[in-house]
Amino acid sequence: MTENDRCPSAVQYFGNIKGGMKPAMKITIMGIVDDKPKSFTVSLLCNPNDMDQDVALLLRVNFQEKSIVRNAKFAGIWGTEEGNIPYFPFTAGDNFKMEILCEHQQMRLTLDGQQLCDFAHRVPQLRTVIGLKVTGDIRLTKVA
Numbered sequence: 001m002t003e004n005d006r007c008p009s010a011v012q013y014f015g016n017i018k019g020g021m022k023p024a025m026k027i028t029i030m031g032i033v034d035d036k037p038k039s040f041t042v043s044l045l046c047n048p049n050d051m052d053q054d055v056a057l058l059l060r061v062n063f064q065e066k067s068i069v070r071n072a073k074f075a076g077i078w079g080t081e082e083g084n085i086p087y088f089p090f091t092a093g094d095n096f097k098m099e100i101l102c103e104h105q106q107m108r109l110t111l112d113g114q115q116l117c118d119f120a121h122r123v124p125q126l127r128t129v130i131g132l133k134v135t136g137d138i139r140l141t142k143v144a
Helices: none
Strands: 011-016 026-033 039-046 055-062 067-074 095-102 106-111 114-120 129-136 138-143
Touching: 011 138, 039 095, 055 106, 067 114, 129 138
Parallel strands: none
Antiparallel strands: 011 129, 026 095, 026 138, 039 055, 039 129, 055 067, 095 106, 106 114
């Protein structure tokens, strides 16, 4: 399964992470969910110009299933998907503020100030995580 199989929507945002990810770094994504959303994805990428790039985190929000699935790809192989969440926080037409905090052992994800889930690092070198891509049924208002 490739990243494009998961969410074929057009890219909303692509940006470089200068110097790569490191502990205590935070990425903030603010936006508005479309009125009739199907899904959106947030990806942290290694070597974004490589067709078979490693993916440190693929976060896919699926509105029909009310699920938030996380996964990673290393050396061309997708890992085991994680899907446990305490609640589904997204609503069509609503604003959101997602934060991804890089910690020493994991990425901590919060939504509107509430902890949503953690995702243990699967790439051996955090500094190789140099790209952020957002696709899908949302309108971004800020990425920082």
